[in-house]
Amino acid sequence: MKFYNLKENDEQVSFAQAVKQGLGKNQGLFFPKTMPKFDNIDDLLALPLVERSVKILAPFVEEDLNEQELTEIVTDAFNFPAVLQPINNERAILELFHGPTLAFKDFGARFMAKCLQAFVAKDAKATGQKKPLTILTATSGDTGAAVAHAFHGIDNIRVVIMYPKGKISLLQEKMFTTLGDNIETLMVDGDFDDCQALVKKSFDDKELATTIGLNSANSINISRLLAQICYYFEAVAQLSRAKKDLGDIVFSIPSGNFGNLTAGLFAKAMGLPIKRFIAATNLNDTVPRYLETGEWTPNKTVATISNAMDVSNPNNWPRVEHLLKSGLVENGCVSSVSIDEEQTQSTVIGLGKLGYISEPHAAIAYKALQYSAVDGEFGVFLGTAHPAKFKEVVESILGQPIGLPKELADCASEPILSEAMSSDFADLRAYLLK
Numbered sequence: 059m060k061f062y063n064l065k066e067n068d069e070q071v072s073f074a075q076a077v078k079q080g081l082g083k084n085q086g087l088f089f090p091k092t093m094p095k096f097d098n099i100d101d102l103l104a105l106p107l108v109e110r111s112v113k114i115l116a117p118f119v120e121e122d123l124n125e126q127e128l129t130e131i132v133t134d135a136f137n138f139p140a141v142l143q144p145i146n147n148e149r150a151i152l153e154l155f156h157g158p159t160l161a162f163k164d165f166g167a168r169f170m171a172k173c174l175q176a177f178v179a180k181d182a183k184a185t186g187q188k189k190p191l192t193i194l195t196a197t198s199g200d201t202g203a204a205v206a207h208a209f210h211g212i213d214n215i216r217v218v219i220m221y222p223k224g225k226i227s228l229l230q231e232k233m234f235t236t237l238g239d240n241i242e243t244l245m246v247d248g249d250f251d252d253c254q255a256l257v258k259k260s261f262d263d264k265e266l267a268t269t270i271g272l273n274s275a276n277s278i279n280i281s282r283l284l285a286q287i288c289y290y291f292e293a294v295a296q297l298s299r300a301k302k303d304l305g306d307i308v309f310s311i312p313s314g315n316f317g318n319l320t321a322g323l324f325a326k327a328m329g330l331p332i333k334r335f336i337a338a339t340n341l342n343d344t345v346p347r348y349l350e351t352g353e354w355t356p357n358k359t360v361a362t363i364s365n366a367m368d369v370s371n372p373n374n375w376p377r378v379e380h381l382l383k384s385g386l387v388e389n390g391c392v393s394s395v396s397i398d399e400e401q402t403q404s405t406v407i408g409l410g411k412l413g414y415i416s417e418p419h420a421a422i423a424y425k426a427l428q429y430s431a432v433d434g435e436f437g438v439f440l441g442t443a444h445p446a447k448f449k450e451v452v453e454s455i456l457g458q459p460i461g462l463p464k465e466l467a468d469c470a471s472e473p474i475l476s477e478a479m480s481s482d483f484a485d486l487r488a489y490l491l492k
């Protein structure tokens with residue numbers, strides 16, 4: 059299957075090219091030319107996660123990866139479970155945080171890393187020479203950790219991660235700055251916007267970009283989204299094992315860049331029986347306002363306790379819009395709700411009273427369900443990160459200590475290996491070319 063650029067429709071590339079390139083011309087996002095559709099959903103749901111995921115992904119990637127290659131990649135990438143935990147008779151959380159960095163981003167980042175590894179090896183074999191590949195990414199937390207762990211130890215791929223000095227929690231910093239080897243981390247004297255500006259300038263510098271083979275590995279990369287389709291199928295598979303009637307499943311998704319929502323809509327377009335989606339946001343409410351008024355008017359991003367969703371201009375929105383407008387999913391199947399800080403905190407407390415320790419992102423999705431789900435709907439909300447990743451916030455809301463899982467405890471005692479970097483592009487350029 060080919061992928062085309064949503065802005066410059068004539069640009070059509072293979073899956074391998076879309077993964078290596080990230081963005082198309084004129085900053086356009088890649089989108090599959092046709093949507094695979096399964097009519098044997100029950101058979102699919104009966105399979106184990108890896109086998110089922112290979113069947114889901116095969117139509118998208120078969121031009122570049124045969125079934126055996128894809129099976130190896132998926133087995134490696136999805137080596138941890140997605141766990142559906144019931145909250146009560148009408149609600150369940152899909153816990154996506156059982157991977158190495160305790161956030162759903164592990165699914166997409168690990169799949170992308172294994173795909174790139176395979177494509178770099180194939181290119182080297184075909185041309186007889188190794189081309190450099192550098193992943194350059196800016197992070198305010200979860201993305202950096204997922205990308206660093208996913209690419210750690212992969213031959214011929216250099217990873218450079220920038221983050222704002224003093225602006226992320228020590229635990230978050232330790233999750234990606236203690237690995238070493240091919241993972242280089244730069245502590246930038248500036249804020250997150252400065253880091254993003256440095257990434258953008260690097261990509262705009264065509265000479266630099268070609269010399270070191272730049273790729274951003276951010277959530278606009280189509281491989282990350284395709285991987286995420288698989289856990290929607292897994293959720294419905296687990297539900298169908300537990301429940302008979304699958305008529306009215308609603309997913310509520312804590313949304314920042316709207317990659318998770320995009321993947322859910324793909325799953326629906328491919329035939330998975332999901333009735334509708336609720337895109338839950340924090341105070342950064344561009345999308346709920348847009349769906350209400352039809353006007354796209356992003357405000358300045360505000361900082362919240364669900365900081366992985368502090369995005370006011372979500373970069374996956376053009377894909378969502380295309381899915382809705384092209385009829386791949388029904389136009390009315392997405393609604394959106396904004397949840398404020400006070401409601402977020404009281405929902406963490408409310409879930410605690412139900413016996414479930416959550417964190418702000420999942421709590422927002424749960425609250426959005428409470429607002430908008432109707433009788434007869436079964437609501438699944440996504441647990442995008444482990445509560446220990448937001449230890450300080452959760453402890454202060456609940457007034458009780460929460461333990462550190464092994465992944466976090468292990469890296470907490472390791473030394474930080476970062477180098478300091480100014481926010482001057484010339485310094486970064488020299489560093490990248492060294």
Ligand SMILES: *Cc1c(COP(=O)(O)O)cnc(C)c1O
Pocket residue numbers: 161162163200201277312313314315316317318319366367419442443
């Ligand atoms: C990245 C992230 C989100 C937002 O996901 P999108 O796909 O960008 O909408 C939500 N919660 C957590 C914990 C995250 O790390």
